[in-house]
Amino acid sequence: MNLHVVMGHVGADPEVRTTTSGKEVMNFRVATNRRRKEGDRWVDETDWHSVVYWEPKGLVDVLRKGSQVLVRGESREREWTHDDGTRKWKTELHAFKIELCGGRPQSQDSRSPREPF
Numbered sequence: 001m002n003l004h005v006v007m008g009h010v011g012a013d014p015e016v017r018t019t020t021s022g023k024e025v026m027n028f029r030v031a032t033n034r035r036r037k038e039g040d041r042w043v044d045e046t047d048w049h050s051v052v053y054w055e056p057k058g059l060v061d062v063l064r065k066g067s068q069v070l071v072r073g074e075s076r077e078r079e080w081t082h083d084d085g086t087r088k089w090k091t092e093l094h095a096f097k098i099e100l101c102g103g104r105p106q107s108q109d110s111r112s113p114r115e116p117f
Helices: none
Strands: 002-009 015-018 024-037 041-054 066-079 087-101
Touching: 002 041, 002 087, 041 066
Parallel strands: 041 087
Antiparallel strands: 002 024, 002 066, 015 024, 024 041, 066 087
């Protein structure tokens, strides 16, 4: 089973683009924090998760930098060759469900802040 659940904050306003076939796709990154003990002190570490969400509908209007989200999806590897010939790859979380958590973002949308998309 390939199921990942991430809860964190959106790092920047999402980017939305339309494919040549007319489908919308939204990309954004989510920061998650964890603590670990290093000697006598605690150290905070941040991990960044790249999220891809197809056909984002009303989510585009409410998701903003700083929004707290719960993302459910599957991880996928994407690989490409850079212009200089080097191979690059990236792990992305392809979301099938996104839920807004915490405070309500500034929007005219009448949805509940916890209503999943």
